[in-house]
Amino acid sequence: MKHKKFYLIILFVLSSCFCFSQAQYRNKIFVPDILGYKTLKCDFHMHTVFSDGDVWPTFRVREAWREGLDAIALTDHLEYQPKKNYVPTNHDHAFNIAKDLANELGITLIKGAEITRSMPPGHLNAIFINDGNSLILDNWKDVINEVKKQGGIINWNHPGWRSQQSDGIPKWYDEHSFLHDNKMLTGIEVVNGIEFYPLALDWCLDKNITILSNSDVHDPVNFEYDFDKSGRRAMTFVFAKENSSDAIKDALLNQRTVAYFNNKLYGREKFLSEIFNKSVFFKSNFVKTTGRETAMLQIENKSDITFQLELINEDDKVGYPLHIDLMAGKTVLFNIRAKKDDIKINKNVIVNYRVKNLIVGSDKTLIVPLEFNLDINPAKK
Numbered sequence: 001m002k003h004k005k006f007y008l009i010i011l012f013v014l015s016s017c018f019c020f021s022q023a024q025y026r027n028k029i030f031v032p033d034i035l036g037y038k039t040l041k042c043d044f045h046m047h048t049v050f051s052d053g054d055v056w057p058t059f060r061v062r063e064a065w066r067e068g069l070d071a072i073a074l075t076d077h078l079e080y081q082p083k084k085n086y087v088p089t090n091h092d093h094a095f096n097i098a099k100d101l102a103n104e105l106g107i108t109l110i111k112g113a114e115i116t117r118s119m120p121p122g123h124l125n126a127i128f129i130n131d132g133n134s135l136i137l138d139n140w141k142d143v144i145n146e147v148k149k150q151g152g153i154i155n156w157n158h159p160g161w162r163s164q165q166s167d168g169i170p171k172w173y174d175e176h177s178f179l180h181d182n183k184m185l186t187g188i189e190v191v192n193g194i195e196f197y198p199l200a201l202d203w204c205l206d207k208n209i210t211i212l213s214n215s216d217v218h219d220p221v222n223f224e225y226d227f228d229k230s231g232r233r234a235m236t237f238v239f240a241k242e243n244s245s246d247a248i249k250d251a252l253l254n255q256r257t258v259a260y261f262n263n264k265l266y267g268r269e270k271f272l273s274e275i276f277n278k279s280v281f282f283k284s285n286f287v288k289t290t291g292r293e294t295a296m297l298q299i300e301n302k303s304d305i306t307f308q309l310e311l312i313n314e315d316d317k318v319g320y321p322l323h324i325d326l327m328a329g330k331t332v333l334f335n336i337r338a339k340k341d342d343i344k345i346n347k348n349v350i351v352n353y354r355v356k357n358l359i360v361g362s363d364k365t366l367i368v369p370l371e372f373n374l375d376i377n378p379a380k381k
Contacts (some may be wrong), residue, residue: 029068029232030304030329032278034271037239037256040070040248044110044236045125045157045189045214049087050094051076051114053218057098063221064107067232070243071108073127074098078135078143079116091132108243114157115143119164120173123157128249144184153252154184155212158192159200170199180207186252187212190259190266191234193224198362201259201266205361210252211267212236213259234261239271263306264357272358272366279303280326285372291341291379297334297372301326309353312367317343318376320351334370341379349374 031039046060047053057074064072074094081089095111102109112127117140126135126143129152137143147154156179159170179185187210190201204211215233217224225233239256240247251257258267258275265272281300289295301307307326314320319337326332338345350369358366 024062024066026065027068030302031237031275032303034239034274034278037241037251038243039275040108040238040240040243040251041068041260042071042073042236042238042248043069043215043217043233044073044112044127044155044212045075045114045192046072046217047076047114048074048094049083050090051080052082055220057094058101059220060217061098061101061105061107061109065105067221069107069235071110071238071245071248072102073110073112073125075112075114075125075127077114077116078132091135095132106243108245108248110245110248115140115154119171120175121156121179122159122164123161125155125157126152127155128152128245141178144179148184153186153249154179155187155189155210156185157189157214158195158197158216159188160195160197161192168195170197170203172203180209186210187257189214189216191261192216193234194261196261196264196266201359202362204255205268208255210255211257211259213261213266231263232260234259236260237265237267237275264359265305266359269360269366272355272360273368275303275305276307276355276358276366276368279305280307282372283331286375287336287372288375288377289336289338290377291343292338294335294337295376297336298331299326299334299370300331301328304328305357307358308356309368310356312352312354315339315351317345318349318374324353336374338376343376344378345374345376347374348372 029041033039048057076094091113099109110127111129113132115124126147130150135143135146160168162168188200188204189212191213193216213234213236221233237258238248238251240251258265258271279302283298287295287297306328309324311322319339350371352369355366355368360366
């Protein structure tokens with residue numbers, strides 16, 4: 001028995017040493033900086049025990065750091081406080097608890113709150129606020145005015161949420177026209193959690209509204225997202241001068257964002273084109289072959305996004321891949337072959353592809369040109 005206790009003690013000590021020796025690591029997300037801005041990975045909608053979430057505020061910061069995020073907003077519900085008998089209601093506590101750890105880990109922490117009303121106007125996120133407790137007002141318009149008074153901005157959350165829109169299709173109400181016409185509505189969640197709202201994307205594009213994608217996470221994030229399947233949580237890529245609250249706010253106010261989830265990007269064409277062009281490179285842009293021999297170009301994708309390409313128009317003389325996946329962080333072969341033995345070509349070639357996972361409208365995807373020099377000589381007889 002003494003020996004058994006001794007071995008149990010040794011096992012406990014070794015296990016403890018093993019646990020404490022395990023390094024916590026950050027999974028960086030590589031998406032290129034574009035147009036003179038830094039590409040920041042952000043999540044502006046999440047919950048803690050200070051509303052209906054199940055984690056402590058510092059846990060959200062640690063999750064964000066591990067997943068490679070640069071900035072987050074804690075946005076607990078104002079009007080919905082299911083844990084108030086156990087956790088005191090104070091709409092500044094979550095931010096105050098988490099801010100020191102966020103500073104230590106280099107995460108920009110943004111103070112926020114979710115205005116939780118029936119539809120319309122639905123749920124609205126107030127971020128970049130100073131005092132969450134002063135937002136407890138009966139009239140939702142008074143809450144909006146207080147947010148603006150504090151220098152905050154308003155985003156519309158999950159516009160197609162089935163608890164408020166039974167068919168899952170967002171609807172634009174007079175209340176949203178009021179917000180938009182009075183320059184009180186900055187952004188709309190095109191993606192919330194795992195749901196994409198195509199109509200909301202079109203609204204953002206047509207009405208010059210900022211495109212957002214947020215997790216709206218309540219449980220530990222790995223409980224809500226299958227990282228083996230989707231890879232990462234929903235997030236917003238923000239193009240900002242630096243990783244600071246002021247710079248991020250400036251980017252949101254000027255629509256410099258792209259929505260991301262499940263290896264798909266949703267956004268304005270100018271941003272998606274730049275991301276693709278800064279990610280994808282030919283190792284060499286010259287290829288030479290004879291007759292119907294297959295020639296190969298090497299295409300490197302330096303980003304963490306796999307680009308799914310589909311050929312738009314086939315060429316009557318040369319065969320190009322109908323479909324090709326430019327794998328994240330990989331170099332792939334791009335095969336070229338003449339369709340006849342007697343083809344003679346020596347020129348600069350542009351082959352247009354549709355990038356199926358770069359979405360620039362509810363029914364539209366980005367088109368990119370692949371340009372290279374092609375030299376094909378007829379086969380020797």
